[in-house]
Each structure stands twice: as C-alpha cells, then as structure tokens.
Amino acid sequence: MRWSVRLRATVLATVVVALALGTAGLVLVLVLTGSLESGASAEAGRRADEAAVGLTQVSEAGGPGDLRPVLTTTVGADPDVRVDGVTGGPGLLVTSGTGEEAGQAWQAGYATAERLVTTAAGPVTVSARVSLGPARAALKMLRDLLLVGLPVLLLLVAGLTWLLTGRALAPVSAIRATFADITATDLHRRVPVPRSGDEIARLARAMNATLDRLERAVERHKRFVADAAHELRSPLAILRTRLELGRREAPGLVGESLTDVDRLQVLAADLLLLARLDAGEPLRADEVDLGEVAAEEASRPRRAGVRIALDIAPDVVVAGSAAHLRRMVGNLVDNAVRHAETTVTVRVVAPATVQVSDDGTGIPAEHRESVFGRFTRLDETRGRDGGGSGLGLAIARDIARAHGGTLVAVEPDGEPGGNATGARLRAELPAAAIAVWAAAGRGRHAR
Numbered sequence: 001m002r003w004s005v006r007l008r009a010t011v012l013a014t015v016v017v018a019l020a021l022g023t024a025g026l027v028l029v030l031v032l033t034g035s036l037e038s039g040a041s042a043e044a045g046r047r048a049d050e051a052a053v054g055l056t057q058v059s060e061a062g063g064p065g066d067l068r069p070v071l072t073t074t075v076g077a078d079p080d081v082r083v084d085g086v087t088g089g090p091g092l093l094v095t096s097g098t099g100e101e102a103g104q105a106w107q108a109g110y111a112t113a114e115r116l117v118t119t120a121a122g123p124v125t126v127s128a129r130v131s132l133g134p135a136r137a138a139l140k141m142l143r144d145l146l147l148v149g150l151p152v153l154l155l156l157v158a159g160l161t162w163l164l165t166g167r168a169l170a171p172v173s174a175i176r177a178t179f180a181d182i183t184a185t186d187l188h189r190r191v192p193v194p195r196s197g198d199e200i201a202r203l204a205r206a207m208n209a210t211l212d213r214l215e216r217a218v219e220r221h222k223r224f225v226a227d228a229a230h231e232l233r234s235p236l237a238i239l240r241t242r243l244e245l246g247r248r249e250a251p252g253l254v255g256e257s258l259t260d261v262d263r264l265q266v267l268a269a270d271l272l273l274l275a276r277l278d279a280g281e282p283l284r285a286d287e288v289d290l291g292e293v294a295a296e297e298a299s300r301p302r303r304a305g306v307r308i309a310l311d312i313a314p315d316v317v318v319a320g321s322a323a324h325l326r327r328m329v330g331n332l333v334d335n336a337v338r339h340a341e342t343t344v345t346v347r348v349v350a351p352a353t354v355q356v357s358d359d360g361t362g363i364p365a366e367h368r369e370s371v372f373g374r375f376t377r378l379d380e381t382r383g384r385d386g387g388g389s390g391l392g393l394a395i396a397r398d399i400a401r402a403h404g405g406t407l408v409a410v411e412p413d414g415e416p417g418g419n420a421t422g423a424r425l426r427a428e429l430p431a432a433a434i435a436v437w438a439a440a441g442r443g444r445h446a447r
Contacts (some may be wrong), residue, residue, distance in 0.1 A: 006165045013161040018154050025146045032142065036135035040111035044080075047128035051081045052115040055126065080110075084125045109133065171200050179207065187215035222278055232268040236261055270391040273327070274374070277398045283321040290316045290325070290429075291348045297330045298346050302337045311347040318352045318429050320403045328399040328407075331392040332356040332425050339423065352405075352429040357412065359422040368409035372397045396427070405429035 003011070110129035117124050171194040178191045190211060193204040240261045291312040298308045318325075329346075333356055336344040340358035347355040363371055370376055375390040393407075400407040407427045 006162065006169055009165045010158055010161045014154055014158045017157045018150075021150055021153065025150065029139065029142060029146070033135075033139055036138065037111060037132065040130040040132055040135055041113065044111045044128045044130040045113035047081055047130070048113040048115045048126050051083070051128060052117045052126045055083070055117050055119055055124065080129045080131075082127050084127065168200075171196070171204070175200075175204055175207065182211070187211060187218055222275055228271065232264065233272075236265050236268060240265070267391070270395060273395060274391065274398065277395070277402060283324060283402065285319050286322050287317055288320050288322045288325050290318060290329075290352060290354055293322070293326050293329050294346050294348050294354060297326065297333050300330070300333075302334070305342065306337050306340050307343050308333070308337070309343060309345045311345065313349050316348050316350055316352055318403070320429070324399045324402070328396045328427065329354055329356075331396040332427070335392050335425070336360075336423065341422075354427045354429075355424065357422060357424040362412055362421055363409050363423045371409060372407070393425075396425075400427045400429065403429050 107129060110131055112127060112129045114128075115126045117126050171192065175191040178189065182189050190208045191204050193208065194201050240258065243257050243261065291314060294312055295310060298310055302308075332354070333344065333346060336356045336358040339360035341360055343359050345355075345357045347353075347357075349355070372393050374394040376394075377390050397407040405428050407425065410424050410426050412422050412424050
C-alpha cells in the first residue's frame with residue numbers, strides 16, 4: 001500500500017523535526033551539565049582560595065603556634081571547608097578525617113578544590129566543596145521537560161503539517177474529482193482553478209486548456225459523423241429508387257444492389273443515432289412496458305430456423321424513450337438471432353431487466369467487454385456476411401446508459417433455466433428511471 005502525499009509529508013516533517021529537536025536537546029543537556037559543573041568547581045576554588053588566604057595572613061601575623069583558634073574562627077564555621085595538615089611541634093594542630101575513605105565521603109556529590117598552604121606551623125591542605133545537588137536538580141527538571149515536551153511538540157508538528165498539507169492539496173483533490181466526473185458528454189465542464197497562482201493553479205489551467213482542445217476535437221468529430229450520416233441518406237434514397245425502377249431489366253443484379261443499399265441505409269441510420277446519443281440530445285420520457293416492447297421485437301420476422309422463446313413478467317414499466325428502448329431490445333434480439341443455433345430466449349423480469357440469450361457459440365470471457373465497442377466483430381462469429389455492422393451492441397449500451405442503466409455480457413449459466421452455452425446479454429434499467437431522466441437529458445451517462 002502506497003502512502004499518500006499528505007501522509008508522506010506529515011511523516012517526513014515529523015521525523016525531521018524529531019531528529020532536530022532530539023539533537024538540540026542532547027546538546028543542550030551536555031552544555032548545561034558542563035556549565036553547571038564548571039560553575040560549581042569555580043565556586044569551590046573561590047572558597048578554597050579565601051580560606052587559604054586567611055590562613056596565610058594569620059600564620060604570618062602570629063608566627064608558629066597552635067592553629068586551632070585560627071581554624072575555629074576562620075574556617076571552622078563553614079562545613080564545606082576543611083583543613084588537613086601534619087605539624088611536628090608540641091601543641092600544633094593535627095586535624096581529623098584525613099583518611100582516604102573519609103575524604104571520599106566528604107567529596108561525594110560535591111565539586112571540590114584543594115589549595116596547599118605553607119604556614120608557620122607547617123604545610124596544610126585547604127579543601128572546599130560546593131554541592132552538585134542544585135545543578136543535578138536543574139538537569140533532572142530539564143530532562144523531564146524534554147521527555148514530556150518533545151512528544152507533545154512532535155504531535156503538534158504532525159497535526160499542523162497534516163492540516164496544512166491537506167489545505168494545500170485540497171485544490172488537487174477538487175481537480176481530480178472534477179476531472180474524474182468529466183465524460184465524453186461533459187467536456188464543457190472545467191476543473192476549478194485555485195486563486196493561489198502557484199504550481200497547482202498552473203496545472204489546473206493546463207488541464208483546462210487540454211479539455212478545450214479535446215472538446216473542439218470531439219465536437220468536430222461528432223459534426224462530421226452526423227453530417228456524413230445525414231448526407232448519405234439522400235443519395236442512398238435516390239439510388240434505391242433508381243434500382244427499384246430497374247428491377248425488371250436485371251432482377252438479380254438489382255436485388256444484390258438493393259441488399260447493399262439496405263446495409264448502407266442501416267449504417268447511416270446507426271451513425272446518425274450514435275451521433276445524437278453522443279451529443280446528449282434530451283430524449284422524450286414516456287411510460288414504456290418492457291414486456292410489450294420485447295414481445296413486439298420478438299415477433300418481427302428474422303432468420304429462418306431460429307425460434308424465439310419469451311419469458312415476460314407482467315407490468316414491468318419504466319420511464320424512457322419508447323423508440324430508443326425498442327431499438328435497444330431489437331438490437332439485442334438481432335444479435336442473438338444472428339449467432340444462435342436454434343433458440344433465442346428473451347426474458348423480462350422485475351424491476352426492469354431485459355435478458356437475451358442464445359444457444360450459439362457464445363462470447364469468450366476475454367471479449368465480453370470488447371463486443372460493445374463500435375465496429376467490433378469477433379473473428380469467429382461476426383463476419384460482414386452475417387449482416388452486422390458492428391454497431392448494434394454499441395448502440396444498445398449507449399441507449400441503456402442514456403436511461404441510467406447498464407448493459408453487460410454475463411455467464412451463460414448465470415441463472416437457473418438458462419442455456420448452458422451461448423451468449424447472454426443483460427440490460428438493467430433503474431426502477432426509478434424518471435428520477436435519472438433529467439440527468440440523461442443533460443447528457444450524463446451512468447458509469
């Protein structure tokens with residue numbers, strides 16, 4: 001499953017921001033840790049320097065002697081300053097807590113600094129410490145804030161990116177939806193052009209320009225077909241009349257020529273009807289009994305040796321053009337008779353379904369859609385000698401679509417009682433054909 005542009009942009013933006021904020025947070029923690037520890041060490045050094053200066057001044061002023069009063073008055077009141085030293089004279093100071101374990105315990109959790117001071121009583125070491133507790137508490141607060149704040153910030157970034165990307169791509173969705181609805185009879189429609197003036201607006205204008213050219217080309221094609229079909233009717237009628245007059249002199253030749261003229265007239269009429277259907281001309285809506293139409297078309301004389309069986313449900317009435325629906329059913333029956341061996345079955349069932357089956361060779365599964373193309377003939381069953389022009393099924397499907405319905409080729413054994421072999425064509429019209437007739441009048445074909 002491929003991700004949409006909106007989802008990819010959201011994920012990419014969130015990942016990039018997460019990496020940037022994670023790196024910045026790590027750098028901030030490291031820098032702040034070093035700064036706080038450095039500041040504590042500097043403060044410990046300052047305290048050690050002050051104590052060392054005090055001891056040096058007192059020692060120089062008093063000379064050799066006991067330093068205990070000095071320690072008491074100078075550094076004894078500060079628990080974070082200690083003096084360690086060994087003196088050799090009687091009564092001189094020997095401080096306690098000089099063991100290694102005691103020193104480690106005194107330094108644990110603190111930044112320390114030491115100064116060696118030479119006094120009249122001998123060398124001593126002045127140590128000062130500053131607690132790292134406030135610095136560690138500040139770092140813990142920062143880490144907690146980052147752990148809570150970063151996910152919230154990432155969610156905010158993802159949400160804003162999703163919304164902004166959606167707004168930016170909304171014109172694309174509108175263009176796609178409109179373009180998908182445009183059919184051969186809706187080429188007058190145009191995709192919306194956003195006011196942003198960006199790349200999407202330029203894309204929309206380019207698509208509208210393409211639709212303009214396509215509409216002009218289709219209109220020229222429709223006019224050509226309609227004009228050609230219309231112009232062929234008069235010469236063909238004149239030719240037929242002249243051939244009828246000459247039937248006595250050459251009946252065989254004239255008979256063959258009249259057959260060809262009949263084919264040309266049917267072809268011209270089919271082309272003219274297709275041109276009108278393509279143009280989306282509004283059709284007259286009447287109440288049409290499909291059973292009656294099917295019975296009338298089945299009673300017309302056709303190829304000898306083929307029996308037409310009827311299975312018609314009563315009162316199957318739709319709203320539509322009687323002439324066009326009659327033409328649709330007639331084309332389906334003609335097609336079935338042309339390819340049947342012995343029997344054609346015409347069924348009309350509620351709510352509004354017409355099904356025509358034959359016992360011929362049938363339609364291969366891979367051709368069940370292509371047979372509805374214009375001028376399409378299957379090599380095995382649809383030769384020109386059979387009288388078909390290749391437009392009958394195309395016209396029937398266009399008529400079904402103009403009424404808001406469908407026409408498809410289905411499996412020959414799709415329903416109980418049907419022929420096990422042969423072709424089966426099924427036209428389904430909507431039960432509420434009147435409701436879709438207005439759309440059909442505007443030239444909208446159902447999909």
